[in-house]
Every structure is written in structure tokens, then in C-alpha cells.
Amino acid sequence: MLPSEVALSIIRKYMERFERGENIEEFKRDLIRDLLNHKVLIRTEDNTYTLVSQCREELMHSKIGALRESVEKFVIPSNLSYMKHPKILDLCSGIGYNSIGALHYNRGCRIDMVECCKEVLFLSLCLDIPYEEQEIIKDRIRAFLEGERSRGDINVYLGDGRDVIKRLEGGYNIVFHDAFSPQRDAVLYTLDFLREVYKKMDDNGVLISYSSSIPFRGALVEAGFVLSEGESVGRRRGITIAYKNLSPERKIRRIPLTDERLIGISTVGVPYRDPNLNLTHREIVENRDVERMEFKRRLLETGKYYSTKKVKQGKIDKKFLDIQRLNLNSSEIILKMREALGL
Numbered sequence: 001m002l003p004s005e006v007a008l009s010i011i012r013k014y015m016e017r018f019e020r021g022e023n024i025e026e027f028k029r030d031l032i033r034d035l036l037n038h039k040v041l042i043r044t045e046d047n048t049y050t051l052v053s054q055c056r057e058e059l060m061h062s063k064i065g066a067l068r069e070s071v072e073k074f075v076i077p078s079n080l081s082y083m084k085h086p087k088i089l090d091l092c093s094g095i096g097y098n099s100i101g102a103l104h105y106n107r108g109c110r111i112d113m114v115e116c117c118k119e120v121l122f123l124s125l126c127l128d129i130p131y132e133e134q135e136i137i138k139d140r141i142r143a144f145l146e147g148e149r150s151r152g153d154i155n156v157y158l159g160d161g162r163d164v165i166k167r168l169e170g171g172y173n174i175v176f177h178d179a180f181s182p183q184r185d186a187v188l189y190t191l192d193f194l195r196e197v198y199k200k201m202d203d204n205g206v207l208i209s210y211s212s213s214i215p216f217r218g219a220l221v222e223a224g225f226v227l228s229e230g231e232s233v234g235r236r237r238g239i240t241i242a243y244k245n246l247s248p249e250r251k252i253r254r255i256p257l258t259d260e261r262l263i264g265i266s267t268v269g270v271p272y273r274d275p276n277l278n279l280t281h282r283e284i285v286e287n288r289d290v291e292r293m294e295f296k297r298r299l300l301e302t303g304k305y306y307s308t309k310k311v312k313q314g315k316i317d318k319k320f321l322d323i324q325r326l327n328l329n330s331s332e333i334i335l336k337m338r339e340a341l342g343l
């Protein structure tokens with residue numbers, strides 16, 4: 001999914017002026033005013049801006065603050081300020097808040113920004129964010145839009161994350177996974193895509209997402225990640241923190257018990273799939289619906305089917321509840337539950 005088409009067509013008019021050599025400083029206020037007048041650019045509570053998406057109900061950021069969201073949901077939970085030259089994959093880099101926030105907390109970050117929408121990249125040159133590190137990102141994006149491809153520590157990749165991921169060198173210590181919600185666009189939440197991301201991560205790598213969706217978390221477990229959860233920011237549910245490996249110095253926080261059960265033994269946990277990384281959102285959702293029905297049929301056949309309500313309430317076979325009492329992390333619990341299901 002992309003930002004609103006109205007927004008993109010307004011931005012395009014100003015991009016043409018930039019391409020003709022006009023100075024952005026001379027027209028950026030007009031661009032912002034146009035977008036605000038069309039109600040496609042929204043000023044959030046921390047006075048930074050976000051765009052409305054193609055589906056009007058979803059914004060690119062939370063109303064509590066675009067920059068605040070980036071710092072509290074991505075930058076701080078990643079612990080990057082304690083790392084030496086962390087290598088970051090900023091998936092769906094958009095206006096660049098996550099990369100700017102990362103540099104603000106650690107100037108030594110090496111960042112690969114991946115974004116499929118050129119207009120959004122251009123918009124980031126026209127917005128002012130109250131962190132001076134924005135200039136580093138602006139310089140890099142400007143150079144990219146002017147045709148310069150690679151320049152050291154900060155790189156911009158324009159394209160669908162599913163295509164770009166194959167070209168990246170990898171070795172990421174941190175992945176910011178900041179796609180639109182899986183309910184509206186599942187293409188970057190599939191098991192197959194997450195497996196590609198997993199391969200590109202350093203052994204000590206961590207992936208962070210604001211999404212706590214059950215099929216997404218299910219896919220992370222199946223791809224080999226160790227699930228953990230961070231504080232909720234402006235939402236009811238906590239963010240997802242997924243480690244490539246366990247390590248003793250890490251404090252792993254279990255996801256809610258209901259989530260473990262839903263992922264482990266219910267059809268809600270069936271992940272999205274996209275074997276050749278080329279399906280549309282609709283195809284991915286339809287295929288998952290078929291897979292869920294097939295899974296439900298097998299559960300019913302073997303007398304192991306529980307409704308979602310019963311799974312949530314814990315009205316299930318005691319052996320699954322006993323597994324949840326073990327001193328294990330959520331990924332281990334979920335895998336044990338699946339093993340006990342025996343399907």
C-alpha cells in the first residue's frame with residue numbers, strides 16, 4: 001500500500017520543479033500548505049508530519065507524534081545507542097524518521113533505507129524535523145534523487161522491499177520493520193519475506209516492528225526468531241521485538257499468554273505466505289484463508305479443534321497449558337505446543 005494518491009500527485013508537481021533545478025527552500029512551504037489543505041498531510045501531536053495512506057483510515061504514523069513514535073517504538077527499544085557502528089536495515093523508510101532518530105542517538109549508525117515510493121523520499125527533503133541529523137539523511141536522499149547511487153554509510157534503495165532484500169549485502173544488527181499494517185498490506189509480513197530478512201541479519205541481530213499481529217508473530221517464530229515484546233506506545237498492545245538468536249545478556253519478555261496459544265494451536269496463527277515474493281496483498285490473504293480452512297479441517301478430524309474464543313479463554317487441553325508453565329521463551333513455548341498438536 002502507498003500513501004494517498006492525492007498526496008502523491010501534489011508532491012509530483014513539486015518534484016518536477018526540483019527536477020528542473022528549482023531550490024526546494026523556495027517552494028516547500030507551498031507544498032506543505034497544499035497537502036494540508038487537501039487533508040492528506042497531518043500534523044501529529046509532537047508537531048511532526050505524517051501522510052494519509054491510500055486507505056484513508058490508516059496514517060503513516062500514529063497521531064501521538066511521528067517522530068515520537070519512531071524514537072519510542074524503534075530507536076530506543078533497539079538499544080542502538082550502546083552499539084558500535086550498528087548496521088541498520090530501515091525497511092519502509094518513508095519520510096526517514098527512523099533513520100534520523102537512529103542517527104540522533106548514535107552518529108555511528110550505518111543505514112540501508114528501503115522505500116518503494118519516490119514521492120515520499122522527495123517529501124522528506126521538504127519537511128523539517130527538530131533533529132539536526134536530518135541534514136545527513138536529506139543530503140543522502142537528495143544525492144540519490146539526483147542520480148548518485150552509493151555513498152558509504154547511508155544508502156537509499158528505491159523499490160519493493162521484496163526485490164531489494166535480495167540485493168542487500170546483509171549483516172544487519174537492527175531491522176526496523178515499519179510497513180503499513182498487515183490487515184491492509186501483508187506483502188512484507190509473510191513467512192517467506194521474513195525468512196529473507198532473517199538470512200540478512202547478523203547473529204546478534206534484532207528486528208523491531210510496531211505490529212503485534214498474530215500471523216506476523218507466528219511467521220517470525222516459524223522463520224526462526226526468538227519473540228519478545230516491548231512497551232506499548234499509543235496502543236493497547238506491545239511492539240514486537242524479535243531476536244535472531246538467544247543470548248544470555250538479553251531480557252526476553254514473553255508475549256501475552258493468549259497470543260502464544262493463538263499462534264501455537266489455532267488457525268489465527270497461520271502465517272501469510274508468498275513463496276516467490278511476488279503476490280498481491282489480496283492473493284496472500286486469499287491463500288491464507290484457504291490454508292486456514294485446510295488446517296481447521298485437519299484439527300477437526302483429529303479432535304484438536306478449539307474455537308478462537310476457547311483458545312483465548314484457555315479452555316483447551318491441559319497439556320498445552322502445562323507447556324505455558326515451563327520456564328521457556330514464547331517461541332519455544334509455541335514450537336512445543338505445535339509439536340504437541342502433532343500435525
Ligand SMILES: C[S@@+](CC[C@H](N)C(=O)[O-])C[C@H]1O[C@@H](n2cnc3c(N)ncnc32)[C@H](O)[C@@H]1O
Pocket residue numbers: 001002003059060061070091092093094095096097098099114115116117120159160161162178179180187188
Ligand atoms: C508506515 S509507513 C513507514 C513510515 C516511515 N518509517 C517513516 O519514518 O516515515 C510505510 C512506508 O512503506 C512504504 N512501502 C509500502 N510498501 C512497500 C514495499 N513493498 N516495499 C518498500 N516500501 C514500501 C510506503 O510508501 C510508506 O512510505
